Amino acid sequence: MNNTIDPTPTDWNSPEMQKRIAKRYASEKRFKLMGLSAVIMSTAFLIFLLITMLGNGFSGFQQTNAKLEIDFPSMTGGASAQSISGDGADAAIRSMDIAGIVAIAVDNQYGDLAKDMDQTLFSSGADRRVAAMLKADPSLVEQKVVLELPADAAIDTAYKGDGLKKAEELTQILDEKGLLTTEFNLSFLTGSDASDPAEAGIWGAFKGSLMTMVITILLAFPVGVLSALYLEEYAPKNRWTDLIEVSINNLAAVPSIIFGLLGLVVFLSWFNMPRSSALVGGLTLALMTMPIIVIAGRNAVKSVPPSIREAALGVGASPVQVVFHHVLPLALPGILTGTIIGMARALGETAPLLLIGMRAFVPAAPSGFSEPSTVLPVQIYLWSDEVSRAFVEKTSAAIIILLLFLMTMNAVAIYLRNRFETRW
Amino acid sequence: MVEQKSGSNTIENSDSTHKITARNVNVFYDAKQAINDVSIDVDMENVTAFIGPSGCGKSTFLRTINRMNDTIPSARVEGDIRLDGQNIYDPAMDVVQLRARVGMVFQKPNPFPKSIYDNVAYGPKIHGLAANKGELDIIVERSLQRAGLWGEVKDRLSDSGTALSGGQQQRLCIARAIAVDPEVILMDEPCSALDPIATAKIEELIHELRGKYAIIIVTHNMQQAARVSQRTAFFHLGTLVEFGETSNIFTNPQETRTQDYITGRYG
Numbered sequence: 001m002n003n004t005i006d007p008t009p010t011d012w013n014s015p016e017m018q019k020r021i022a023k024r025y026a027s028e029k030r031f032k033l034m035g036l037s038a039v040i041m042s043t044a045f046l047i048f049l050l051i052t053m054l055g056n057g058f059s060g061f062q063q064t065n066a067k068l069e070i071d072f073p074s075m076t077g078g079a080s081a082q083s084i085s086g087d088g089a090d091a092a093i094r095s096m097d098i099a100g101i102v103a104i105a106v107d108n109q110y111g112d113l114a115k116d117m118d119q120t121l122f123s124s125g126a127d128r129r130v131a132a133m134l135k136a137d138p139s140l141v142e143q144k145v146v147l148e149l150p151a152d153a154a155i156d157t158a159y160k161g162d163g164l165k166k167a168e169e170l171t172q173i174l175d176e177k178g179l180l181t182t183e184f185n186l187s188f189l190t191g192s193d194a195s196d197p198a199e200a201g202i203w204g205a206f207k208g209s210l211m212t213m214v215i216t217i218l219l220a221f222p223v224g225v226l227s228a229l230y231l232e233e234y235a236p237k238n239r240w241t242d243l244i245e246v247s248i249n250n251l252a253a254v255p256s257i258i259f260g261l262l263g264l265v266v267f268l269s270w271f272n273m274p275r276s277s278a279l280v281g282g283l284t285l286a287l288m289t290m291p292i293i294v295i296a297g298r299n300a301v302k303s304v305p306p307s308i309r310e311a312a313l314g315v316g317a318s319p320v321q322v323v324f325h326h327v328l329p330l331a332l333p334g335i336l337t338g339t340i341i342g343m344a345r346a347l348g349e350t351a352p353l354l355l356i357g358m359r360a361f362v363p364a365a366p367s368g369f370s371e372p373s374t375v376l377p378v379q380i381y382l383w384s385d386e387v388s389r390a391f392v393e394k395t396s397a398a399i400i401i402l403l404l405f406l407m408t409m410n411a412v413a414i415y416l417r418n419r420f421e422t423r424w
Numbered sequence: 425m426v427e428q429k430s431g432s433n434t435i436e437n438s439d440s441t442h443k444i445t446a447r448n449v450n451v452f453y454d455a456k457q458a459i460n461d462v463s464i465d466v467d468m469e470n471v472t473a474f475i476g477p478s479g480c481g482k483s484t485f486l487r488t489i490n491r492m493n494d495t496i497p498s499a500r501v502e503g504d505i506r507l508d509g510q511n512i513y514d515p516a517m518d519v520v521q522l523r524a525r526v527g528m529v530f531q532k533p534n535p536f537p538k539s540i541y542d543n544v545a546y547g548p549k550i551h552g553l554a555a556n557k558g559e560l561d562i563i564v565e566r567s568l569q570r571a572g573l574w575g576e577v578k579d580r581l582s583d584s585g586t587a588l589s590g591g592q593q594q595r596l597c598i599a600r601a602i603a604v605d606p607e608v609i610l611m612d613e614p615c616s617a618l619d620p621i622a623t624a625k626i627e628e629l630i631h632e633l634r635g636k637y638a639i640i641i642v643t644h645n646m647q648q649a650a651r652v653s654q655r656t657a658f659f660h661l662g663t664l665v666e667f668g669e670t671s672n673i674f675t676n677p678q679e680t681r682t683q684d685y686i687t688g689r690y691g
Contacts, residue, residue, distance in 0.1 A: 305534075307532060310528075310530060313495065314490070314492070314530070314601065315524070315527065316520050316551060317520070
C-alpha cells in the first residue's frame with residue numbers, strides 16, 4: 001500500500017471552505033443572540049418583580065390618618081397637665097378612660113355618618129396613639145384639640161384606591177371635608193404582627209430573622225469551615241472520606257422541609273428546646289446551611305496553589321500554621337461566597353420553620369433567643385393568607401423589607417470578600 | 425525504611441565531618457521505585473550540584489533531605505539520611521525543626537501573597553527567632569541583604585512580594601529561606617523560570633552564600649553546575665551514577681553514561 005498524503009495546498013477560497021466559514025460565523029452569531037436574549041429575559045423578570053413589589057408595597061409604608069376633635073377639659077372634668085406628667089405619668093394616663101373619650105369624641109363628630117355607613121372610622125390603635133400623644137405633651141389635656149389618628153384599615157385601603165365600594169364612598173365624603181391625611185407609617189417598622197392590619201408591623205419578624213441568622217451563622221460558619229479544612233488538608237483520601245464527601249453533597253440537596261422535620265424531632269422532641277424560638281430556627285437552618293459552606297469551602301481550599309503550602313512547609317511551618325496562616329486567608333473569599341449563598345437561602349426559608357412552630361401569631365418582638373418569634377418569610381406567608389385586603393400591601397411591604405435585608409447581607413459579604421481578596 | 429535503633433547516632437562508613445550522609449536510600453511512589461540505592465555525602469561550605477536528565481530522581485532525592493516528600497501520601501522512603509549524624513527519618517525527629525535547619529528554594533518562585541517584609545519575617549516569627557520588632561527588622565534587613573535584594577526593595581518593604589519580577593521573587597524566596605538561619609539550603613532548579621540576567625544574579629548569590637551553608641542545587645543546566653558547584657552528582661534513572669569533584673566530573677568522567685550526558689548525547 002502506498003498511502004501518500006495529498007500535497008495539494010488548502011484552498012481557503014474554495015466554495016466549500018467559504019461555506020464552512022459562513023456556517024461558523026452563523027453559529028457564533030446564533031450563540032451570542034441566544035445568550036443576549038436569555039440575559040434580557042431574566043432582567044425583565046427581575047424588573048417586573050421589583051416594579052410589582054414596589055408598586056404594591058410602597059403604600060404599605062404609608063398610613064391614612066383621620067382628624068378627630070377632642071375636647072379634653074369637658075370630657076375629663078378638668079384634668080390638669082400636672083396630674084399626667086412626672087413620675088406617675090404612665091399610671092395616670094392608663095387610669096384615664098381614653099377609649100371612652102375617643103369613642104365619645106367620634107360619636108360627637110362623626111356619629112351620624114359612621115352609623116349611616118355602618119363603618120368603623122378609626123383603627124383600634126387610635127386609643128394608644130392618643131395616650132402616646134398625651135405622654136409626649138401633657139398640656140394637651142387642658143385644651144380642645146384636633147388630633148390626627150390612624151384610620152380604620154378599610155378606610156386606609158379605600159383612600160389608597162383599593163377599597164370596598166361602601167368604604168370608598170365614606171372616604172370620599174371625609175376627603176371632601178379635608179379630614180384625611182397621609183403620613184409615613186412608622187409603626188409598620190416598629191410594630192409586630194397584629195390582627196388589625198393598620199397596626200401590623202414588621203419589626204418583630206425582622207428581629208426574629210436577625211436572631212435566627214445570628215444563630216445560623218455562629219454555628220454553620222465555623223463548623224462548615226473547619227470541616228472543609230479538615231477534609232481537604234488533613235483527612236486521608238480513602239473510602240471513608242469518599243463516603244463523607246458523597247453524604248455532604250447529598251445533604252446539600254435535601255429538601256428543606258425535611259430539615260424542618262429533623263429539627264422538630266431532634267431539637268423539640270428530644271432536647272425539649274423552646275418551640276417557635278429563634279434558637280431552634282437557627283439550629284435547623286444551620287443544619288441546612290452547613291453542607292453548602294462545606295462544599296464551597298472545600299473548593300476554595302482546593303484552589304489555593306500547592307506552591308504556597310510548600311513554601312510555608314519549607315520554612316518550617318507546622319501543618320496547623322500552614323492552614324491558618326496561608327490556606328485559610330487565601331481561601332476566605334471563596335468560603336465567604338459560599339456562605340453568602342447558604343445564608344441567603346436560609347434567610348428566605350419558610351418550610352422548615354413552619355414545622356418547628358415559627359408560624360405562631362407573635363404579637364411582640366422576641367426579646368431573647370428562646371422567646372417565641374417569627375421570621376420575615378413566614379410573616380409574608382402568614383399575611384398573604386389573610387382575608388383583609390389591607391394585608392395585601394403589608395405583604396408587599398414585608399417582601400420589600402426582606403429583599404432589603406438580603407441585599408444588605410450580600411453587600412456586607414461582598415465587601416468582606418473584596419477586602420480579603422488576594423491580588424496575585 | 426531500614427530498621428534503625430533509635431538513639432544510635434553514628435553509622436558505619438561515615439565520618440562525622442560530613443553535614444549530610446545518605447546511605448542506601450530508596451524512594452518509592454506506591455510500587456514505582458524512583459530512587460534506587462543512593463548514597464551520598466554533603467559537606468558544609470560546599471555547593472553540591474545534582475544533574476541528570478528529566479525524571480532521573482534528582483528532585484525526589486533532594487526532597488527526601490528535608491522530608492518534603494512526607495506531603496505526598498504515596499511516597500515511601502527507605503534507607504538512612506543523617507544530618508549531623510542524626511537520622512532525619514527517626515520517629516523522634518521533629519519535622520518542623522528539620523525544615524527550619526534545612527531550608528528550601530523551589531523551582532518556581534513562590535513568595536507568599538503578602539508584603540516583602542512579611543515574606544521574610546514569616547519564618548523567624550513562627551520560630552520565635554526575634555524577641556521584638558526591632559530584632560525582626562534586623563533579621564529581615566540582613567536576610568534581604570544577603571540575598572542581594574535589599575537595595576532594590578528597601579523603600580517598598582510593604583509592597584506585595586508577588587509584585588516583584590521573577591528574579592527578584594526568587595531572591596526573595598532565598599531571603600525567606602535564610603531568614604530562619606538554616607544550615608543547609610536545598611535549591612530545586614532555582615533558575616529554570618528565570619532569564620539569563622536573573623540567573624546570573626542567583627548564581628552570584630550562591631557563590632556568596634557558600635561560605636556559610638551547605639548548599640545542594642538541582643539543575644538541568646550543566647554549565648550552571650560547572651560554574652557554581654564544587655561537587656557534582658550525576659543521576660540517571662533513579663541511580664547515582666557518578667559523584668565527585670565538579671572539575672573531575674566535567675573533564676574526566678569515569679562512567680560512559682556521565683560522559684554521554686555532559687557532552688550532550690542525551691538528556
